[in-house]
Amino acid sequence: MKVLKYKGYVGSVEVSTEDNCLFGQVLFIEPLINYEGQTVADLSEVFNEAVDDYLLDCEEQGIEPAKPCKGSFNARTGPELHQAAAI
Numbered sequence: 420m421k422v423l424k425y426k427g428y429v430g431s432v433e434v435s436t437e438d439n440c441l442f443g444q445v446l447f448i449e450p451l452i453n454y455e456g457q458t459v460a461d462l463s464e465v466f467n468e469a470v471d472d473y474l475l476d477c478e479e480q481g482i483e484p485a486k487p488c489k490g491s492f493n494a495r496t497g498p499e500l501h502q503a504a505a506i
Contacts, residue, residue, distance in 0.1 A: 423466045430466040447487035
């Protein structure tokens, strides 16, 4: 699976042949955050912007941002190992 990574967040990379574009979503968190671009460079840039916008929105609303892969499932691990296992 190809993914994008930024500030501890992971985003999917998908291809739409119908729309002739790339798209994805931030994985392992609620709310749903989508993004799309025409090239891999575009997709990476809009993914980073989507994460930054989400973090800014959380800050402005005074809420804690969701953290992907908090590091717990039936066996406890650190966040990085949890995220790697999920990917």
